Every structure is written in structure tokens, then in C-alpha cells.
Amino acid sequence: MSSVTFEQVSKRYGHSIAVKDLNLAIEDGEFLVLVGPSGCGKTTSLRMLAGLEEISQGNLYINGKRMNDIPARERDIAMVFQSYALYPHMSVFENMAFSLELQKVPKAEIKKRITSAAQQLEIESLLDRKPRQLSGGQRQRVAVGRAIVRNPAVFLMDEPLSNLDAKLRVQARAELSKLHRKLGTTFVYVTHDQVEAMTLGTRIAVMNQGILQQVGTPQTLYNEPRNTFVAGFMGSPAMNFLPARLVEQDGQLTVIGNTFTLTVPPDQRSPYAPYRDRPVIFGIRPENLHVPGFVPPGIQPLPFKATVSVIEMMGNELVLYLTTADRQEFNSQEPASQESTSQELIARVDPRAPLQIGETVEMVMDISRFYLFDPGSGDRLG
Ligand code: ATP
Numbered sequence: 001m002s003s004v005t006f007e008q009v010s011k012r013y014g015h016s017i018a019v020k021d022l023n024l025a026i027e028d029g030e031f032l033v034l035v036g037p038s039g040c041g042k043t044t045s046l047r048m049l050a051g052l053e054e055i056s057q058g059n060l061y062i063n064g065k066r067m068n069d070i071p072a073r074e075r076d077i078a079m080v081f082q083s084y085a086l087y088p089h090m091s092v093f094e095n096m097a098f099s100l101e102l103q104k105v106p107k108a109e110i111k112k113r114i115t116s117a118a119q120q121l122e123i124e125s126l127l128d129r130k131p132r133q134l135s136g137g138q139r140q141r142v143a144v145g146r147a148i149v150r151n152p153a154v155f156l157m158d159e160p161l162s163n164l165d166a167k168l169r170v171q172a173r174a175e176l177s178k179l180h181r182k183l184g185t186t187f188v189y190v191t192h193d194q195v196e197a198m199t200l201g202t203r204i205a206v207m208n209q210g211i212l213q214q215v216g217t218p219q220t221l222y223n224e225p226r227n228t229f230v231a232g233f234m235g236s237p238a239m240n241f242l243p244a245r246l247v248e249q250d251g252q253l254t255v256i257g258n259t260f261t262l263t264v265p266p267d268q269r270s271p272y273a274p275y276r277d278r279p280v281i282f283g284i285r286p287e288n289l290h291v292p293g294f295v296p297p298g299i300q301p302l303p304f305k306a307t308v309s310v311i312e313m314m315g316n317e318l319v320l321y322l323t324t325a326d327r328q329e330f331n332s333q334e335p336a337s338q339e340s341t342s343q344e345l346i347a348r349v350d351p352r353a354p355l356q357i358g359e360t361v362e363m364v365m366d367i368s369r370f371y372l373f374d375p376g377s378g379d380r381l382g
Pocket residue numbers: 013017018036037038039040041042043044045192
């Protein structure tokens with residue numbers, strides 16, 4: 001039995017629809033991350049689960065019980081808000097004790113639970129302080145502590161790390177991951193940050209414009225994206241997309257792009273064959289583009305020419321912004337594709353590569369991992 005089930009759940013505000021036909025089953029003990037750009041409906045989904053927002057249509061179940069009409073306080077969930085929502089006039093201890101007192105938990109039990117949570121979160125020395133006497137990171141821990149003491153069936157978290165600086169965020173992320181493993185409880189976590197989603201989620205649900213796009217493990221979403229939205233959203237810098245055409249040429253299925261011609265290996269041909277003679281979007285990730293002299297062994301190389309327009313030194317890699325050369329200029333013997341203007345590409349390459357801005361380079365694409373999408377629907381082909 002899954003611990004949370006959204007069944008055809010929709011949320012309307014007047015005529016606008018914030019969440020449309022959401023079907024999502026979250027298993028017991030999962031760390032499920034809802035991710036997507038601003039306004040995609042992730043917070044609304046979480047708030048419907050919390051009981052803070054009414055469901056317009058569909059059914060919501062927690063541990064098999066329909067929850068649509070059950071008030072928030074009876075849902076056996078605890079929520080950590082982006083703002084932390086700590087009571088400013090109460091001490092840390094009182095903040096953590098508050099909901100337990102409302103539930104009439106005996107005093108000795110409250111003390112025991114708070115002591116244990118405070119130990120886990122290393123905030124024992126802060127229990128007498130007021131929220132204003134805490135740093136941002138400490139406040140975040142107290143907000144998590146207040147959720148832990150309630151022993152909920154499901155933890156809900158809405159961007160709980162977004163008020164922390166970058167370094168603290170990385171640390172707090174690792175702590176949340178550890179906490180999840182230790183508690184073994186279901187976590188449902190909302191973020192707009194795909195790195196946070198990739199590092200925290202045992203599974204990730206990607207939303208866009210109120211519609212769930214894909215659910216899967218971080219690896220599945222990264223390696224097997226269902227459409228251009230997921231492909232472009234997961235991974236930073238984002239996947240490169242280039243217009244191309246799929247044709248049959250000399251008995252071989254061929255992708256003709258602006259600056260490259262790629263023969264689909266015979267063993268990969270069958271999923272793409274029905275799309276022959278159609279325009280497609282060709283997708284390739286920045287780490288699959290290499291500079292000469294730093295091409296890793298064992299790849300399927302395909303050369304193409306591009307001009308370096310920006311170089312970002314990241315320490316462990318260079319991020320290159322490239323402009324592909326026009327087909328007519330470099331490949332005049334090739335048949336001209338429909339698109340003949342140059343394109344922008346991003347590559348993540350070896351930091352030792354001696355490159356200059358403005359230089360034209362014979363880049364190498366590793367086509368052992370490329371993607372083709374339908375330009376109309378954005379769906380991945382094959
Ligand atoms: P963010 O990351 O910016 O918080 P989100 O993905 O969490 O975005 P939601 O807050 O769920 O998005 O909002 C989804 C859509 O519903 C948005 O278009 C938003 O404007 C709309 N919406 C949210 N709350 C209300 C409301 N109370 N009344 C009307 N429209 C709302």
C-alpha cells in the first residue's frame with residue numbers, strides 16, 4: 001500500500017487550473033521530490049496533501065484512507081515551511097512542544113521526544129533560545145525538529161532550504177538525506193531546484209503548467225527523459241536541443257542537423273524508423289561534447305565545427321558556450337537542411353583545454369547517447 005495517493009486530483013482557482021489530473025502514488029518510506037519551475041503547481045499539490053487547500057476534483061489517500069474532507073490536524077502529517085513559521089515569542093523548546101501539547105501528549109513524553117529530536121539535530125544547546133536568537137541554519141533545524149517530534153506518517157517540506165546560503169544549503173541537504181534514512185518515514189519535498197531534487201529524491205516528480213510530466217528515480221529522469229521539458233529541466237547546464245531531420249539515406253536512417261549528419265546505428269534504428277522523413281529535435285547533453293585532445297576513449301565520436309563565444313572556468317571543468325558553424329560554410333558537400341542558421345550549444349569540457357574566445361574548434365560529439373524528440377509535442381521518439 002502506498003502511503004500517499006493522488007488520484008486524478010485537480011485544483012482550480014476560478015477559471016484557472018493550478019493542478020490538472022494529478023495521479024501519483026508515493027510509497028511508504030520514499031523521499032519524493034516534487035520539482036518544477038515557478039507556478040507549475042507543486043506547492044498547491046503539497047498544500048492539498050497537507051489539508052491547507054481544498055481539492056477541486058479527484059481523491060487523495062493517506063495510508064489508504066480518503067482524506068479529501070479530513071482537516072489538516074487529523075492527517076498525521078507534519079509540514080516544514082519555507083519561512084519555518086516558528087512562533088517568535090516562544091522558545092525553541094516551546095515551539096517544538098506546541099503541537100504535542102495541543103494533542104494532550106503527557107509532559108514527560110513531550111520532554112523525551114524533544115530531547116531525542118534535539119540530539120539528532122544537534123540543537124540541544126538552543127532549546128531555551130527564542131527564534132530571533134538563532135541563525136538561519138539553526139532556525140531551519142528547529143523547524144525540522146518541530147516536525148520530527150510529532151512522529152508523523154508523512155513529512156511535507158516546502159522549499160525548506162531556500163533561505164540558507166549556498167554552503168549551508170549543501171550541508172543541510174546532506175543532513176536531511178541522513179535524517180530520512182534514519183527515520184525511514186515518507187518525505188514529500190517541494191523545490192524548484194533540480195540539483196536539490198536530484199540529490200535528495202529517491203524518486204522525483206517533475207511538473208510543468210499544472211501537469212505531471214514524469215515520475216522516476218533521478219537516474220531515470222536524467223537518462224530517459226520522456227519529453228523535451230524533462231530533458232531540459234533535469235541537468236545543469238541544460239541539454240542542448242538542435243532542429244534536425246530524420247531521413248533514409250543510402251539504406252541508412254540518418255539524422256541531418258545544421259552542422260552534423262549522424263547515421264543511426266543499425267541496432268538503434270527500430271524505435272526511430274516510423275519517424276522517417278520528419279523534422280525532429282536532436283538532444284545532446286553538454287558533457288557529451290568534447291574538445292580535440294581531450295576526447296575520452298570508448299565513445300562514438302562525431303565531429304562538428306563550432307566557435308567559442310564564452311568560457312566559464314568552473315575549476316573541475318570548463319563550460320563553453322559555442323556557436324555552431326553554418327552548414328554551407330563548412331559542409332558544402334552536404335545537402336542543405338531546412339535550417340541553415342547557426343545555433344548555440346553548451347559543452348562541459350576538460351579544464352585543461354587551451355581555448356580562446358572567438359576560436360573555431362573541431363568539437364567531438366559522443367553520439368552513444370543522443371535523443372530525438374517530436375518538435376510538435378516535445379515527446380521523446382522511440
Ligand atoms: P512557486 O515555486 O513559485 O511557489 P509553484 O510551482 O509552487 O510555484 P503554485 O504555488 O502551486 O506553484 O501555483 C500554481 C498556480 O496556481 C500558479 O499559476 C498560481 O498563480 C496559482 N495559484 C496559487 N495559489 C492561488 C490562489 N490562492 N488563487 C489563485 N491562483 C493561485
